[in-house]
Amino acid sequence: MSEGILLSRLERGTLLPPAVRVARLREALPQLRAAVADEIDEIALEATLACLLWETLVQTNWCGFYRRVAERELAVGPYQGGMGCLRIAFDRGVCGACARTGTVQLVSDVHAFPGHIACDDATRSELVLPVFDPAGRLMAVLDLDCPEVSGFCQEEADLLQGLLQEVFGTLRG
Ligand code: SME
Numbered sequence: 001m002s003e004g005i006l007l008s009r010l011e012r013g014t015l016l017p018p019a020v021r022v023a024r025l026r027e028a029l030p031q032l033r034a035a036v037a038d039e040i041d042e043i044a045l046e047a048t049l050a051c052l053l054w055e056t057l058v059q060t061n062w063c064g065f066y067r068r069v070a071e072r073e074l075a076v077g078p079y080q081g082g083m084g085c086l087r088i089a090f091d092r093g094v095c096g097a098c099a100r101t102g103t104v105q106l107v108s109d110v111h112a113f114p115g116h117i118a119c120d121d122a123t124r125s126e127l128v129l130p131v132f133d134p135a136g137r138l139m140a141v142l143d144l145d146c147p148e149v150s151g152f153c154q155e156e157a158d159l160l161q162g163l164l165q166e167v168f169g170t171l172r173g
Pocket of ligand 1: 062083085088092093094095115116117118119120123126143
């Protein structure tokens with residue numbers, strides 16, 4: 001039985017300095033790994049990570065997955081936050097750019113990102129990471145949104161990319 005994550009309680013929307021955010025994420029990572037250890041169902045993994053990353057990354061106003069449901073289309077998956085767009089084509093928005101290129105998109109100000117999809121007008125920065133299956137095929141993206149500019153840093157991106165590779169890149173079954 002899981003009881004969430006053991007971290008200091010912070011008010012949602014708090015944007016900590018980057019070094020403090022990184023330390024908090026580092027503290028959460030072993031707990032995240034333990035929470036999903038041995039699970040092999042994609043939705044169960046995504047739902048649990050969305051829930052626990054939401055608790056960890058308190059700067060986010062949206063935290064969750066878009067799953068690849070066609071060659072060049074994503075559909076919303078498990079998430080926390082306000083209602084997100086249901087479908088995103090690979091040629092649209094930050095999530096589409098991530099899915100299309102298979103690369104991390106760290107956008108410090110979405111107003112400067114051509115084609116950004118404003119599901120929530122409040123969002124000012126985003127971090128979107130590709131999720132690959134064991135064959136190296138893109139299966140989803142992890143979308144993290146923040147209502148302030150520069151809500152994410154490269155080190156958070158690197159740590160999260162490592163987690164995603166560990167959890168989904170080794171999926172059995
Ligand atoms: N902002 C994203 C769309 C997804 S939502 O905001 C939840 C984008 O531009 O890809």
